[in-house]
Amino acid sequence: MIRVAAGGMSGRRRAGRSLIGAALVASLALTGCTTVDQPEESDGASGGGPGVSDPATDEAIRAIVDGRTIKVGFSPPILSEFYTQVEKAAFNKMKEYEDRYGVKWQWERQGALNDAHSGTETVGIVEGYISRAFDAVFVCSAAPAETMQQLYAKGSAEGVDFYQFNSTEELANPSQAEDPTGGLNTVSNIGYDDRWQSGYISGQYIAEKLEGEGEVLQIMGPSGSDWTKLRQQGFEKAISEYPGIEIVGQADGGYVRDKGFTAAQDLLTKFPDVDAIYGENEDMALGASQAIDAAGLKHWDGNEGIITIGADGLVSGMESIKAGKLTATVDVNSTAIGEQMIETLFAHEVLGMTVNQFVRVPTDVVDKENVDWHLASLKANLAGPGKY
Amino acid sequence: MAVPDAPDAMLVVEGVTKRYQGVTALLDVDLSVRPSEIHALLGGNGAGKSTLINVLAGVTAPDEGTITLDGERLEIRKPSDALAHGITTVHQELSLVPALTTLDNIFLGREMRSGPPGLKVKLDRKTMTKRVESLAAEFGLSRIDLQLPVGEFGALKKRVVEIVKALAFEPRLLILDEPTSGLEDDERHRLFEYMRALRDRDVSLIWVTHHLDELFGLADTATVFRDGQTVGSVPVSDTSTDDLVQRMFGIAASELSGTREDAAPERVTEPGAEVLRLSDVSQGTVLREVSLSVHRGEILGIAGLAGAGRTELARAIMGVDKISSGSVHLHGKRVQVRHSSGMYRRGLAMVPEDRKHLGILGDLSIAENISISNLRRVSRFGFVVNKGSEAARAEEYRKSMSIRTPDVHAKIRNLSGGNQQKVIVARCLNTDPSVLIFDEPTQGIDVSAKVEVHNLIRDFVAAGGAAIVIASEVAELIELSHRVLVMKKGRLVGEITGIPEALADNRYDEVEHRIVSLAAGRSVA
Amino acid sequence: MRSGSRLMRILGTTGVPIAIALVIVILVFQVLSPVFLRPSAVSNYLNNGIPILLITVGVAFVIVGGGIDLSIGTVAGLSAGMTIWAVGAGMPTPVGVLVGVATGLVFGVVNGFVITQFGINDFIVTLATLNVAGGLLIVLSENVSLRGVNAPGLASLTQGSTLGIPTSFWIAVVIFVVMQFLLMRTVFGRRLFATGVSSEAATLAGVEVRRVRFNTFVISGVLAGAAGVLLASRLGAVQAFLGMGYEFTAIAGAVLGGVSLAGGRGSVWAAVVGGLMLATLQQGLRLNGVDPVYFSIVTGLAIVTGVVFDRQAQRLVLRRNVGGGPAQAVGAHPVAPEASHARETGVKS
């Protein structure tokens, strides 16, 4: 039931490949949450010491690696398009490092299947990784942060390194500014820039397009989910900054398209004159755009119609944007998350570097203006060579 | 005696053997039925009659042996095969579907359909109604009845539907397994007429009955079974009840019933103190202002047609169904109980009708079935069941009531009907009841078991208990009771007292006539 | 013959075939992955499995009585939430435990009351209370923080160990033994079996069927509450969707162990064995690095083969055993397979 959140798959460029990409990452890196130390000269492999393709450096690192095999566990909260995309980007990066440094990978994916929202299954999965003495484990789980942090502490004591990705650690540690590592037992937390901003950015986008005047509908994920909570907070915060904009109706879309469709349909009958619909994830936003079609209403054409915006950055979302139905989506950059995961892991695990507690990849709103670029890079990533 | 060699036989069963999980139910059984005859199958419970019928009806497949109908060898694998060959069976246990209407039940599996040729998919209820209407009417089923779900009918009417269902298709061979159980005398005779009429129309009938008295003047041949084997066949005109009983049980009939003749005088005793009294008990529309009392040392019979409210009365007394008005007094004290458990505690107990579904707890052992109504007796601290003392008690009952099983831990389901019934009686006795209610205590059990159950009832009363006996068979009531109350439509409509005295004066017919007349609501002649 | 038939009888005991299969499965997994029986792995496995085992045992009582309870999963979740809330609000651990168990008790009472007093189908009633309990947990989690509770006392229930074995294991063993005793040795248990075999016949034999059935729902609720407490202890925090879907795992486990959905057959230890089988399969696959997307297929296969295997074993034993004594009345067929199947359709009205 969850196609959770997070985000966007977007793949954004196959970074890592070019200096331009690297520069882009560096330049987009937000100031607040420092991205991993990012040597200017690196090709975007921010965490990993490896620099430009310099044969001597490569050879030196190769010596450190010494043909070593790294056992990595990967535990997404559910098997979905978004996490497949994260994984694929990680694979591409792993392949690259294998070719360059001779590091070998043992990758094992175990995603929770039956309780994506509660995450208790993840506990068992992570315990399994600890029992089998994995080198490193990437986790994204709906389980309460306290539960997971206890587990990480236990695992770390046995020599397993933990990395969270795409998680809601700001809920566990709201005061990152004063106490960055408070309550966290992970080596690093890799995510997109400030989770609730996907809600905040969406609100901002709507407000700007509507020039501060209008009525908005909100289709939410299942209440009780952390992602739902954060996105709602972010969205409402953004809207509250524009007194002319009002959220007139809210309904539960359960993060799935058919429920989102029905919810939007019902709300549109009651409020046929709304100016925008925010779907907390892309599937629900797509459902809302279907509802607009079904009701014979007009999609946003740049000047008028109803704006629909979601968050994730899925292929179907981008294609819908190209077709002029979905107005926009917040691409939370799944591929960059996948790449950063491997880079950070390599830097810490192999090179022994101290990596940043919080690694943040940039986020972008995709609409008709820039969709071609996002879609192309996404597809390029999907076609990448990595496979483990 | 050997099976009569019948070259003109219509149905020939040869060498049929059937084993159930190691138990031999039928061993090398032969049977031959001539055209147009009523062929009675006799035998005690567990003699193999039902198994043979199941084989013929396609309910079970035999391990060995052949079945030939009109010289053609039959392969009967499932019920529809038997039906296709014109072999129709009225099973002892009703095979009606409660959710379906009478009409759909009658035609179940043999529906008539209409529609364009090649696409006859629509049920043609009009034609079906037409076809069965007059037959149904003869058995008292109206057109409206045909459209009502069978589940709303009482037991008697269901039996009637079952018989109409069997007769509706002009069977070649009609098998009737205890067809009269639960029927009143009138319906019984109506059925007998039909059996004769069918015989005249060249239909052969196989008829299983425990009532040997029904045979004479009706059946042509009787085949006796014992312990899964054929004892032999005999023309009914050449035999007597005693002869048949001897064949069925391998002992003389006098041994089965003789001892009770001595007991008869003691039945004529002054009734003791009043144990149970009902004052104006009503329950919805099924019981209306019933007042009665039962005394120590007395067997009170309750007569009435099916649907007269007899079982409902028993259930109301036991607190199973809530009464809407009136009061129940036990030993002079008013009791208000919402559940049967309270009544059991206060000294009432009941042997329910329909033993298989309402009496036994099939998956539990004999010992567990005995103790269930009074677990306190076999428990420590009031809640821990002491299995040792439970088994010991069961063992006592097994001996004293001669329940035939080697092991009280065996599942009750595996016992024969008569022994199951004895276990249920033991269950009731185990609660030390002052009043014991028997609802159809001998239905579907064989003659010898019936005698044993009757003896148990008499012994209980002789020891100072009081019994209420509900039975459809008037003869049974007269044999047992000191006094009979007759019910009709939820009311008590009459009382016949002093029955033992009347019997001693040879006034059986008079008593019977009064009961039947009251029950049927006709004026007493 | 004598010892042979005793062996057969043991084999025919509900749960024994699955227990044997369980041992085999454990050995296979140990061979495949040596960490399988390592203490830390076993301890994790027990701590993960025990809450669901408690629910399995609870629902087994309801099933033996011929009913079904779907609300157990979310009730356990809600109980966990209530426990955390109570402990978080500063109440001592025992009070927190009581609050959790009481939550389960309340749902058990409501289920039992509505089902037995109004005569409404248990499947639907408990489906409704499943939603109510799940909804209440969401509401609770939105209004109070169910995380970040520092409660060493509560945590010690699962994270501590006694004699080198997790405390939760001892708690569960005690509960299982008591429950097995309750089911197999007490007056209540006997009445429960009678009710499950035939509620009509049991009524006529003087069993207060309604009260018995009511009690099964209370037991199921209380055990769900206990499971919730252990979940709260292990997780230390509660998420709004905790417990969803546990009901199916629990019912499947009980049935796999040989508890008959038709009622009247089963035992606590059989339910535990069935539940352990499912937990073991999951743990074993996990430790062998199998992607959980295969779990549902493997679990489905296990259930199908397990139940079929159990049935065949029973049938075989019956056949062998019956030869032993003349107890069987000739002609009274002990098991008419079709007839028994008719009751086995799963859910009764």
Next chain:
Amino acid sequence: MSTDQSKARVSVLERAGYRLLLDPTLGVQAMLVTICVVAAFSFPVFLTEVNLYNVVGSSIIVMLLALGMTVVLIARGIDLSVGAVMALCAAVTAEALLNGYPLTLAAPMALATGAAVGIANGLLITKLGLPDFIATLAMLGFASGILYIWTGGVPIIGYMVPEFYYVGGLTPLVGSVTVPMLIALVLALVLGGLLGWSRLGTHLFAVGSSEHSARQSGVAVHRVRILAYVISGLMAAVAGIVIAGRNTNVPADLGTGYEIQAIAAAVIGGASLGGGRGRILGAVLGALTLAVSINLINLLGVPSSYQKIVIGAILLLAVVANRLSEIVNAWARRRRLARAPVDHEADAPDLGPPTVPAESLKPTRKALR
């Protein structure tokens, strides 16, 4: 004859009254009407044509599944696999379309998948003797597992062809009437006819009400049960085709929770989990009740955290309503019988005097006394 006269005396109105009171779906009808009245008073927008069509449109998937579920419930089974099978069939359709097959080929492929799963369910239950609950629960696992492995969790997209927008109901056919509505209507009529007027229908009720009796009457019990699951599988397939069109993507978890909704709709509509009872109209009304409830929740703006509680309460109300309607049905039946001219007391038909000579009974009676 007096019968005819008294028949005439029962007025048309009275007969219509009885008809209503005797209707087994009375409970759900009353409930649906109540909810609609409440909704109409609270929100004038509720009764607008657009909204009503939306509600009907959103109920179709559950309705299709509930139709099949009703058939299974009547046969005293239960099918927990419908949601997963629906998703699987949706994926088959989508994948076929994606590979360039025309809809006329894709749809039969999905139907074949649904039928195959139905047969598998039926065989597990009849031949291996698994309880329905367990067999279909296992099948739920199978079907969803296969779908996850097949798609790797990535939704199937990009298969929409223009005519498929009609199938999904996204493009209405005439006015606001969509193809799914017509499909549901036709299938409801077909299944209604099947249950009421065909041999299979009678046999389904027979098997569900008393399997033993049905077998003895020559009903091929196993075949009937298998067919019940095949019908359910086929309905899941139809629902899969429709939802593939409505959703425009097929994620692996598409069917999660639908089985429970389908059972709820069927039971709200008066089907009994004990078998032998259930009506097609009931399933339709049950699905509509659920859809109207969700519509009302959305219009009311009930916070989503309370939704589950509201749904639970509605379920409880519905079963209570059904229970009450049973009582009303029984009361009306008694009353009608009491007033009707037919001889309803005929539990004991009056057959006249016995015709068998009583003498023939005498000897034995004495022998046994």
